[in-house]
Amino acid sequence: MIQLFHVSKYYDGCLALSDISLRIEKGECVLLTGPSGAGKTTLLKLIFGAEHPDEGQILVQNRNIARLGGSDVPYHRRTMGYVLQDFKLLPQRTVSENVALPLIIRGLSSFESRRKVLEALRAVGMDHKLSTIASVLSAGEQQRVCIARAIVNSPIILLADEPTGNLDPQLTTEIAALFKAINTRGTTVMMATHNRQVVEQLNGRILRLDCGHLVSDQGAYT
Amino acid sequence: MKRLWYFIHEAYTSLRTHRTSTLIGMVTTAFTLISFGIFLLLYHNVHNLLGQVQHTIQVIVYPNNDIESGKLRDLQQGIKADPAVDSLTFISKQDALTEFKEQFPEEVYLLEGLGESPFPASLVLTMAAKTPTTDIIANLVNRLQHHPDIERVRYNRDWIERLTLIIAYMEFGALVVGSILALASITIIAITVQLAFHTRQQEIEILRLIGATSLFISIPYLIEGAILGAAGGGMALGFLRGGFELLTHKTQGLSVFGGFSSVLEFFPLPFSLLLIAGGILLGCLGTLTTIYGSLRFRL
Numbered sequence: 001m002i003q004l005f006h007v008s009k010y011y012d013g014c015l016a017l018s019d020i021s022l023r024i025e026k027g028e029c030v031l032l033t034g035p036s037g038a039g040k041t042t043l044l045k046l047i048f049g050a051e052h053p054d055e056g057q058i059l060v061q062n063r064n065i066a067r068l069g070g071s072d073v074p075y076h077r078r079t080m081g082y083v084l085q086d087f088k089l090l091p092q093r094t095v096s097e098n099v100a101l102p103l104i105i106r107g108l109s110s111f112e113s114r115r116k117v118l119e120a121l122r123a124v125g126m127d128h129k130l131s132t133i134a135s136v137l138s139a140g141e142q143q144r145v146c147i148a149r150a151i152v153n154s155p156i157i158l159l160a161d162e163p164t165g166n167l168d169p170q171l172t173t174e175i176a177a178l179f180k181a182i183n184t185r186g187t188t189v190m191m192a193t194h195n196r197q198v199v200e201q202l203n204g205r206i207l208r209l210d211c212g213h214l215v216s217d218q219g220a221y222t
Numbered sequence: 223m224k225r226l227w228y229f230i231h232e233a234y235t236s237l238r239t240h241r242t243s244t245l246i247g248m249v250t251t252a253f254t255l256i257s258f259g260i261f262l263l264l265y266h267n268v269h270n271l272l273g274q275v276q277h278t279i280q281v282i283v284y285p286n287n288d289i290e291s292g293k294l295r296d297l298q299q300g301i302k303a304d305p306a307v308d309s310l311t312f313i314s315k316q317d318a319l320t321e322f323k324e325q326f327p328e329e330v331y332l333l334e335g336l337g338e339s340p341f342p343a344s345l346v347l348t349m350a351a352k353t354p355t356t357d358i359i360a361n362l363v364n365r366l367q368h369h370p371d372i373e374r375v376r377y378n379r380d381w382i383e384r385l386t387l388i389i390a391y392m393e394f395g396a397l398v399v400g401s402i403l404a405l406a407s408i409t410i411i412a413i414t415v416q417l418a419f420h421t422r423q424q425e426i427e428i429l430r431l432i433g434a435t436s437l438f439i440s441i442p443y444l445i446e447g448a449i450l451g452a453a454g455g456g457m458a459l460g461f462l463r464g465g466f467e468l469l470t471h472k473t474q475g476l477s478v479f480g481g482f483s484s485v486l487e488f489f490p491l492p493f494s495l496l497l498i499a500g501g502i503l504l505g506c507l508g509t510l511t512t513i514y515g516s517l518r519f520r521l
Binding site for chain 1: 427432435
């Protein structure tokens with residue numbers, strides 16, 4: 001599903017990732033852990049096509065991301081969902097408008113779009129707030145909508161960068177449970193987090209980064 | 223369909239949100255197009271007047287003195303068939319003599335004792351209104367001069383060349399003035415759209431995050447620019463029409479204009495539509511300038 005071969009990344013000469021090689025299989029739940037500045041976000045960005053590696057190759061579904069042209073990147077992104085810590089919702093739009101956005105980009109019909117939006121919102125328990133303006137939602141609700149938007153296209157891979165960073169422990173548990181459910185349905189989940197509670201709850205493969213180096217790769221959290 | 227609705231909705235939302243800058247963009251485009259339109263209106267009317275004057279240009283052909291009547295008929299038919307020729311009038315020797323007597327009655331004594339009319343017969347050609355450029359008339363005259371049944375051809379070359387030169391200068395002037403004003407309009411629209419871009423950075427970022435292409439992101443802004451341009455074009459057209467009607471109404475019957483106002487005419491419909499299309503084009507160009515200049519998008 002995802003393969004990295006000796007990937008390195010530098011920002012203005014400073015090392016962000018060094019010689020990372022790994023292989024992630026379909027349906028895996030991978031948790032990227034490590035202190036701030038360890039390279040977790042950079043690794044996700046590389047897989048998402050938001051950054052180019054300075055060295056090495058990245059294969060996502062047998063497609064070499066390192067060689068993607070600028071015009072191919074959006075199509076690559078449509079095959080995956082991305083959830084961020086700061087939600088990134090359009091505040092003046094309704095919940096359904098926010099979730100429908102990836103479907104509009106793909107050019108789906110209104111009927112198909114409505115069906116998929118409802119399905120995604122049901123999956124995150126937000127189908128009762130279809131017409132609510134995003135800015136009036138609570139932080140937990142906004143993150144749920146963000147997850148619904150990420151899964152509405154039925155992506156094969158779901159990337160998440162500190163999705164519980166702004167949430168209290170109760171909401172963190174709820175959001176982690178959502179990710180667990182999505183992963184159980186067969187979606188590969190790759191999440192950057194340093195929240196011990198999330199790591200325990202998801203019980204996935206743990207990749208520990210430190211100063212850009214992959215320092216450990218272990219299966220279930222113990 | 224959903225996509226199209228999305229694009230239109232986005233453009234409309236942006237225009238509504240940034241009402242002040244939208245109005246400024248619209249008024250500036252209108253002002254630019256009004257300035258250009260006044261120049262164009264002037265050019266259009268002068269061009270029309272020159273066309274009418276050119277219509278009066280005459281080429282006089284003198285057939286050989288001993289030409290047979292059959293050959294003269296063939297010659298007349300051949301000349302009439304030329305698309306550059308609007309009309310042909312045959313003036314016989316006798317007609318020429320009569321005309322001289324009418325125009326110069328006090329000089330008639332000069333012709334006494336000469337017997338038959340000393341004036342040669344001639345063919346007077348007027349040019350078709352749309353065709354008389356220097357080249358076309360020169361070609362026609364050249365052809366006629368080499369005709370075996372024609373003795374000589376006379377026409378006022380300087381006058382025609384001067385007219386052609388005036389038209390060429392006006393066309394060049396229209397191009398220069400139009401280019402400068404168009405650049406000004408593009409710049410203003412680019413700034414208006416740029417403002418919309420900056421205030422919607424977060425939205426653009428989100429769209430990129432979920433796989434929108436640069437083209438998808440740009441389309442609402444292109445529509446916004448086109449609406450700005452079209453509205454500016456419409457305003458300009460309305461202002462020009464109103465101004466034109468007022469001018470013709472006020473100058474009608476004033477002797478100082480010597481009946482000039484009666485021959486003035488507004489742009490024909492295709493020209494008016496072209497002015498609005500010009501506004502749309504300016505709007506789109508302004509948007510593209512912003513897209514490429516500010517965000518370095520790849521379309």
